[in-house]
Amino acid sequence: MKYTTMEQLLLTELVGAQVINHGGIKVCLRRSENIPSMGGATFDHVALFVLDGTVVEWIDHLNPWDIKSITSLKGSETNLYGSRGAYGTVLIETK
Numbered sequence: 001m002k003y004t005t006m007e008q009l010l011l012t013e014l015v016g017a018q019v020i021n022h023g024g025i026k027v028c029l030r031r032s033e034n035i036p037s038m039g040g041a042t043f044d045h046v047a048l049f050v051l052d053g054t055v056v057e058w059i060d061h062l063n064p065w066d067i068k069s070i071t072s073l074k075g076s077e078t079n080l081y082g083s084r085g086a087y088g089t090v091l092i093e094t095k
Contacts, residue, residue, distance in 0.1 A: 003064040013070040029088030047088035068093045
């Protein structure tokens with residue numbers, strides 16, 4: 001299935017993650033009472049994006065059709081990224 005937005009792709013590929021797009025896509029991989037289940041607010045604790053091995057702030061410019069894989073890392077898997085990956089890491093690989 002092809003997606004028209006990165007938001008749709010992330011919501012489908014990262015099962016259980018919360019995704020918002022208010023001035024930029026943000027992903028939360030952890031459940032928290034501080035994160036509203038409905039839209040209209042921003043996350044305090046967001047996952048780090050790593051695009052083709054490089055840490056990036058924004059992924060809004062990406063075309064979902066150009067994505068080869070998306071993987072979420074949690075817990076000790078994120079140690080490679082230090083404190084920046086403390087709330088999880090989303091690895092994105094393009095074609």
